[in-house]
Amino acid sequence: MIDVSGLHKVYQDRGRRVEALKGVDLHVREGEIFGVLGQSGAGKSTLLRCVNLLERPTSGTVSVAGQELTALGEAELRRARQRIGMIHQHFALLSSRTVAGNVAFPLEVMGVGRAERAARVAELLELVGLADKAGAYPAQLSGGQKQRVGIARALAGRPSVLLSDEATSALDPGTTQSILALLKSLNRELGLTILLITHEMHVVKGICDSVAVMRDGLIEESGGITELIARPGSSLAAELFPLPAPESGAVTITFTGRADEPVVSEVVRKFDVDVSILGGALEEVAGVSAGRLRVRITGDERDAALGYLAARDLLVEVAP
């Protein structure tokens, strides 16, 4: 649905050359929620702005819904943007317009007639649960309500893709959950493809199907979220399940979707080993439970026990 390849972005800032993107490839499949995770300054915001060409990449191509945006002229690009929704960290609502007026704005841009506009606005406000706030001004709304207006506005043009620029970063935890739930239900019910950028792990954990970890203008790792966690040396797994630095010989077992299997007791029963637990974390990720367990395994049959665990399709990492 979104294909980005070979994306470079270089800024010239008072003679200083800043390379924000250093060759980024990104492939977002239709109907998935794709999260780009990274610290501020990693280039994720630039990446997102390059997807709808708010920023012109220095080189590389961007395609959305089969249309190569980087090849379009200005008028065609404006039309293409009407089919790409975007929501913003600080909502970016028009303070001089009511809620209904804000949602109507993209429809005015598209040239939709007054009667049809009013009907569509009512429908959209109903969808985000703000039907009773149509006449209110943004200043009278809470942060969560403002973001709901932002979402309604972004959906006005029936987009196939929604871009989310840190949409929950300015919200409190409870409101964040309700906005994430709304995005998830829009994804399911409308088949909306969502590309979101965030620095918050819990956003990725909560709603993303796939994730890319960005650092210093490059994508460090990307893929399906459960698949990534199970990959050796994954920085996503390390961040998701923070464990203290391992002592020499400590064993880290990473599992996805099989948290209820009694692997530890099986190992102890089958082999002549002792297992002591050093640490562990369990999280619900992309709808399945996944976790990491740090243990010390001692005894004569340690190697056999490790082999048994690896054969069980668990990711077993032994600290040197």
Added chain:
Amino acid sequence: MTWEEMNPLLWEATGQTALMVLWSTLFTVLLGLPLGVALVVTDRGGLLPSRLLNRVLGLIVNIGRSLPFIVLMIAVIPLTRLIVGTTIGTFAAVVPLTLGAAPFFARLVETALREVGRDTVQAAQAMGAGRWTIIGKVLLPEARSGLVAGLTVTVVALISYSAMAGVIGGGGLGDLAIRYGYQRFETTLMIVTVVVLIVIVQLVQTLGDVIARRLARH
């Protein structure tokens, strides 16, 4: 001088001041608003960046603002003749008043428009809005409170500039104060004239404040 003598003089002068200020306010907005918008959109990172145009417009505005009004009034006499057909009288004063106030108003427009968040403009761009739509439906409406405040300051400045219009026979309250109050030692008339000016400025400022505050509430 008695009240009966002062009254017609005061009414006539107030009418002339009102005429000068109203017409020059209209033309100041027609000239200064586009100029202010142009200053913002041609700037670096604006909707239509053009370094050259931005510099040229900035220079014109600065020149306009640095000329003392009394000098400007004399300097533009040929232009006044071209536009109005005469160089003296109330209407002739509208030309230098407009030229004096427009650059001033343009800077205030520029400041008001810069208050509109970059976010808001980018959001409109992301929705596929073109430049004119963004100017007409985002920048100007979002800045309307600041624009009204700027206009209020400009009208007050115009009232004060118009006091000098006597130099080219424009009449008005300022002229009355100088000719009768100062040159003929009619102290009472002088004081009354000043009081009328204070009341007018006070009314304009209060009205402007009320409107700006109401627009800013949202």
